Amino acid sequence: MDLNIKKDLAANWFKMLQDSICYRINKLEKNNKKFISTTWKRNLKKDEGGGEYRILQNGKIFDKVGVNFSKVHGKFPKKFQKKIPGAHKDPRFWASGISVVMHMRNPLIPAMHFNTRFISTTYDWFGGGMDVTPSKKDENEKKEFHKILKKMCDQHDRKYYPKYKKWCDEYFYLPNRKEARGIGGIFFDYKKDNFEKDFKFVRDVGVTFEMIFENIIKKKIKKKWTIQDKEMQYIKRGRYTEFNLLYDRGTKFGLQTGGNVDGILMSLPPLAKWK
DSSP: OOHHHHHHHHHHHHHHHHHHHHHHHHHHTTTSSOOEEEEEESOSSSOOEEEEEEEEESOSSEEEEEEEEEEEEEEOOHHHHTTSTTTTTOOEEEEEEEEEEEEESSTTSOEEEEEEEEEESSSEEEEEEEEEEOSSOOHHHHHHHHHHHHHHHHTTOTTHHHHHHHHHHHHSEETTTTEESSSOEEEEEEEOSOHHHHHHHHHHHHHHHHHHHHHHHHHHTTOOOOHHHHHHHHHHHHHHHHHHHHTOHHHHHHHHTTOOHHHHGGGSOSSOOOO
16 A cells, blocks of 8 residues: 555544544533634644644533644654664654543543554554543443453454553553553554554544543543542642653653644643642
């Protein structure tokens, strides 16, 4: 398959998924709150693509939710060229993706994160994943979440779930505190087996995330919470902030390759606390 066709298929899917996720969020909010949409360009002097990030704040369900789409191209800085597959041969790149971060008003509903992307250098691959970060333990929720992920992964390859779960557990970890960010999920990168097979899996990851976040929210939205629950949420958000600023590769990649700062930092919660 022609590389340009692959790029168009991937970018069109990510854009369509952005629209679909925002539509579902608006339905959950009963359209009482609207997304604020911002379009941006990677380079104002050159045509190097850009994207659109949408943020909804102070909703009945969502304290803050961001849904970001990007499609950019250009050249990697020298310090990046040895770290990115294929970039040491040729620094030019093309990348498109979607990222979603949800911070909830009800502290009994976990924060949720999802992203998928397609990157092309002299080598091209998919990456992404999803994870859930509760501030209060719920073993049933954790079991159900991983059960759904395993079932989805097994439909593509039975090796995926144990491999991508382990990758997620190791990645979403705060070494400074020696603790996991949340209850895990799946994480994968440099996925280049077969484009059609990989793209089908990436689409399934996106659709599964839509189902998961709706199910979790609908189960817990009417549950009563206390001030202590909210304080626990603020502390957990502090951990979330630490991870994203200190360790997250996506944050570093975006900031060091000329991405939109506000779009990249949309993942940060509106309020957080540290003891």
